[in-house]
Amino acid sequence: KLQPMEGIIAVFHVAQAVTALHQAGFVHRDIKHRNVLLRGGESEGDGQRWQLADLDAAGKLGEEVWEFMGFPWSVWVPNVQIGAWPNAVPSPEQARKVKAHWSGGKDVEPLFVDPQHDAFQLGVLVYEVTCRTSLLTGRPGRQVLESLADPEPINLEYCPAMAHIPGGPELLELAKQLVRKDPKHRATVETAVTKLRRLLLARGVPGSTKQEQAHSSVRCDEVDYCYNIKVQN
Numbered sequence: 001k002l003q004p005m006e007g008i009i010a011v012f013h014v015a016q017a018v019t020a021l022h023q024a025g026f027v028h029r030d031i032k033h034r035n036v037l038l039r040g041g042e043s044e045g046d047g048q049r050w051q052l053a054d055l056d057a058a059g060k061l062g063e064e065v066w067e068f069m070g071f072p073w074s075v076w077v078p079n080v081q082i083g084a085w086p087n088a089v090p091s092p093e094q095a096r097k098v099k100a101h102w103s104g105g106k107d108v109e110p111l112f113v114d115p116q117h118d119a120f121q122l123g124v125l126v127y128e129v130t131c132r133t134s135l136l137t138g139r140p141g142r143q144v145l146e147s148l149a150d151p152e153p154i155n156l157e158y159c160p161a162m163a164h165i166p167g168g169p170e171l172l173e174l175a176k177q178l179v180r181k182d183p184k185h186r187a188t189v190e191t192a193v194t195k196l197r198r199l200l201l202a203r204g205v206p207g208s209t210k211q212e213q214a215h216s217s218v219r220c221d222e223v224d225y226c227y228n229i230k231v232q233n
Contacts, residue, residue, distance in 0.1 A: 005203070011126055011196065036052060037053050061115065097109075099146065123174070174192060
């Protein structure tokens with residue numbers, strides 16, 4: 001179980017990984033706890049690495065999205081049965097499209113792969129790591145999707161755990177900016193990287209400066225290696 005500061009460092013590295021993925025022209029689309037893995041160094045003296053795993057749901061920037069949760073849109077018809085929600089939270093854009101299909105819409109607007117989807121899921125991760133709680137996991141699936149599709153803002157409250165986390169109020173504000181339902185008004189992943197770096201630098205966390213990151217042993221000549229982030233000792 002991660003200590004508070006370790007959790008913030010992990011989220012920072014995930015945000016960096018997602019930025020690298022976007023720069024390569026892809027969107028992860030499935031950012032969640034179980035896809036953030038800690039792996040040992042490849043050689044003695046090499047630090048551990050956080051790896052953003054599972055690119056099965058990843059899509060190319062700008063391409064049309066033809067499925068949701070691994071099922072084509074045609075599956076999401078009125079009265080479809082959905083169990084308890086798993087631990088990946090969809091973006092409001094996805095939820096609105098599903099709801100349009102539920103309503104029997106014949107001319108549903110297409111949905112395209114957008115980096116702001118990752119920004120939303122990163123915001124959920126920031127809040128869950130900070131508060132050590134699940135935002136929507138385990139609730140009835142239809143209730144989750146309907147609440148996300150609703151234009152009402154997501155209410156992220158200050159949780160008791162934040163009192164024990166350096167920069168708790170700043171992290172809560174960042175999470176709120178990332179989970180805005182309108183992607184045009186949602187903070188970007190790049191903004192999250194900047195704000196998390198500033199928070200870590202203020203507390204003297206090694207490995208958070210751009211210079212230190214530039215000398216890490218991350219390889220980007222192969223797709224998977226681009227998203228391995230070195231954890232400085």
